[in-house]
Amino acid sequence: MVVNGREQLACSTLIKSVGTDLRIEPLRNLPVVRDLAVDLKPFFAAYQRSLPQFNPRDDLNADEFYRIPHNSTEWKALDHQPQCIDCGSCYSACTLVTLNPRYLGPMALHRALNLVVDPRDKARTERLNLVAGEAGAFRCHTLGNCRDVCPKGISPTQSIERLKRLAAFEWFRNLFSRKSQS
Amino acid sequence: MPADLTTDILILGTGGAGLMAALHAFWRDPSLDIILVSKGMLGKSGCTRMVQGGYNVVLDPKDSIQAHFEDTVRGGAFLNDQELAWTLVEDAPRIVKELENRIGCLFDRAPDGRIHQKAFAGQTFDRTVHVGDLTGIEIMSRLRDQIFAAGIRCLENTRGLELLTSADGKTVVGAVLLDIETGEFVSVSSKAVILATGAGPLMYQRAACAQEKAMDGIAMAYRAGAHLMDMEMVQFHPTGLVVPGSRLNGALLEEGLRGAGAHLFNGLGERYMERYDPERKERSTRDRVSRAGYLEIRAGRGTQNGGVWIDVSHLGAKFVQENFEGMRERCLSIGFDLAREKVEVAPTAHFNMGGIRINQDGFTNLDGLFAAGEDASGVHGANRLGGNGVAESTVYGARVGDAVAQWVKSTAHGELRGRQIADTEAEANQLLNLPEGESPWALRDELGKIMWDCVGIARDGVKLKQALEELGSLSERAAKMKASGPRAFNLTWQQTLDMRNMLIASEVIAQSALLREDSRGAHFREDFPDTDNAKWLKNIYLVRNGAGVRTWTEPVKLSRLNP
Numbered sequence: 001m002v003v004n005g006r007e008q009l010a011c012s013t014l015i016k017s018v019g020t021d022l023r024i025e026p027l028r029n030l031p032v033v034r035d036l037a038v039d040l041k042p043f044f045a046a047y048q049r050s051l052p053q054f055n056p057r058d059d060l061n062a063d064e065f066y067r068i069p070h071n072s073t074e075w076k077a078l079d080h081q082p083q084c085i086d087c088g089s090c091y092s093a094c095t096l097v098t099l100n101p102r103y104l105g106p107m108a109l110h111r112a113l114n115l116v117v118d119p120r121d122k123a124r125t126e127r128l129n130l131v132a133g134e135a136g137a138f139r140c141h142t143l144g145n146c147r148d149v150c151p152k153g154i155s156p157t158q159s160i161e162r163l164k165r166l167a168a169f170e171w172f173r174n175l176f177s178r179k180s181q182s
Numbered sequence: 183m184p185a186d187l188t189t190d191i192l193i194l195g196t197g198g199a200g201l202m203a204a205l206h207a208f209w210r211d212p213s214l215d216i217i218l219v220s221k222g223m224l225g226k227s228g229c230t231r232m233v234q235g236g237y238n239v240v241l242d243p244k245d246s247i248q249a250h251f252e253d254t255v256r257g258g259a260f261l262n263d264q265e266l267a268w269t270l271v272e273d274a275p276r277i278v279k280e281l282e283n284r285i286g287c288l289f290d291r292a293p294d295g296r297i298h299q300k301a302f303a304g305q306t307f308d309r310t311v312h313v314g315d316l317t318g319i320e321i322m323s324r325l326r327d328q329i330f331a332a333g334i335r336c337l338e339n340t341r342g343l344e345l346l347t348s349a350d351g352k353t354v355v356g357a358v359l360l361d362i363e364t365g366e367f368v369s370v371s372s373k374a375v376i377l378a379t380g381a382g383p384l385m386y387q388r389a390a391c392a393q394e395k396a397m398d399g400i401a402m403a404y405r406a407g408a409h410l411m412d413m414e415m416v417q418f419h420p421t422g423l424v425v426p427g428s429r430l431n432g433a434l435l436e437e438g439l440r441g442a443g444a445h446l447f448n449g450l451g452e453r454y455m456e457r458y459d460p461e462r463k464e465r466s467t468r469d470r471v472s473r474a475g476y477l478e479i480r481a482g483r484g485t486q487n488g489g490v491w492i493d494v495s496h497l498g499a500k501f502v503q504e505n506f507e508g509m510r511e512r513c514l515s516i517g518f519d520l521a522r523e524k525v526e527v528a529p530t531a532h533f534n535m536g537g538i539r540i541n542q543d544g545f546t547n548l549d550g551l552f553a554a555g556e557d558a559s560g561v562h563g564a565n566r567l568g569g570n571g572v573a574e575s576t577v578y579g580a581r582v583g584d585a586v587a588q589w590v591k592s593t594a595h596g597e598l599r600g601r602q603i604a605d606t607e608a609e610a611n612q613l614l615n616l617p618e619g620e621s622p623w624a625l626r627d628e629l630g631k632i633m634w635d636c637v638g639i640a641r642d643g644v645k646l647k648q649a650l651e652e653l654g655s656l657s658e659r660a661a662k663m664k665a666s667g668p669r670a671f672n673l674t675w676q677q678t679l680d681m682r683n684m685l686i687a688s689e690v691i692a693q694s695a696l697l698r699e700d701s702r703g704a705h706f707r708e709d710f711p712d713t714d715n716a717k718w719l720k721n722i723y724l725v726r727n728g729a730g731v732r733t734w735t736e737p738v739k740l741s742r743l744n745p
Binding site for chain 2: 035037052054056064065067075083084086117120181
């Protein structure tokens, strides 16, 4: 919910941290079902547009666990931020979601990054194309509202920055490989 | 009688069991029509998501299926269906690899890059696979993502209200659902119905489960005539937070703490587990640790708030911060630093070992009715090991999905009875907008107290009979519960329906507990404190008999291991 203008998890926010003068509103950017209950379906619908599911690489050995030593580049490339709980606070706080309802939004993009850097996943290019598209990472203006309100301490802004870099790098890579082919 | 919806497989519940069932059925046969029903939002409700600790599975060559099996059966005080327990431990390695390599869970790695398995109480080998101390969120998120990708239809914020049966009562032909958002009923005709609602002993004063759980699956199965087994076996988790007046009251501090070496102290500063299990102390099984805590508190040696202390500070602040981050944060939000000081906890109702009787593929005694996960019984016997729960839901969800996908090929839709649908709707409507009646919330508190005092951790014949009487009169009062307001998103109305289910479950639990005259696993009778393998190595069954209940016992088949 939005408590005194700021997204909070109502179930675990202590009154003493927000004061006794309270204004409680439903989450923003989402249709209100009744009173303070909102419909989270648009939030998950945006997520569904980001190719959210794991696609195993064809050469992934189904009988083992892909080895990722802690000192490897692959391990370091993983996003080691806390786990997202899909609360919707970031989606509610994001100005760009308000301005453009088709924007994938902070949660979808943060999760997309996690899959893009997952060494076991094969849909990296496809996913990067998606997040580099119309409704993707480049809609983010680095305002940081999402990071400010995430109850888990995740910075979707950080994840989105990484996506922008990865998408740009991918674009250049394709450009040069095309040039070298001609 | 035309139904609002027609499908091949109707799955009530969207936790680990429900989602694995849906995926497996879909993977077997993408042409099948499958409907998932979630009481909350897909991927955000239920208890699988709340799993902290992890998933027990044999992966190390130094470990063995036999060892995991024996841990499970000894932990279950030999009440387990040994074939169900064997199936659990045998399938787990394949299923956990599927969760990792097909579904996409990224389980924690040890520094050398291999899968990490941690220690968990009650086991002879460190075999618990995990993601930090928040394993459930990882499993549920990835399962949810795969459900999205598969395009399986999910009715969210919808509850199963009643199972629909054939005229002779032997076949389940569908269900009536209630859309919580709109307050409208939905009748569904289905070849198969899978119950995976996760039971949930929320009728106890101190309970640690997802708030939407209310024994729905078990109550619906009971009303339809399914056989229930081992209902007296309710697991109390030894370490639920004590935070009077807060929503966090009862929130669990997971098993891993005790696995890692936590100490428990009573109000006098004594490490009391030395008296109750001198060999394993705090790493004993949940039933023993819960009972110990409860008895200490009852004897007046608890803390001021009626709890005990758990202390991991001696393991080092850095260790705790790194390995139990989620838990530490939760404790910090109530003013305690788990890394540096002791935290107040108490036993809390947590899980139902008992439930609907199934075979290895989730078949029940009713044609067309299947069950998996906490709604089902037999896998854990009289006490569940931490880490075996999420293993059960995913293993049996997968099995039921596979089996049902096959089974429906040679099944036709049954006929829905208009009368049964009308009666179900009328009963539910009756609880909405009665001119006068009692608040379901107040009745819920009363139920919580009766169950905690009389059908809780330490039972006796006198209190159990008293409980049955009090539950009887509570049921009469509950027939006239008052929920006012509109149909749409009316949580008080939903609470009356929850109360109805919790009351039925409470009565069968009390009945079973009264029948079992020995102490075994989670069931402790002060008037019969010994485990009597000569007379009581039996399962207690229940089935609805008109307005009453019929009970019987069957000896446990010791097919693989003797006590």
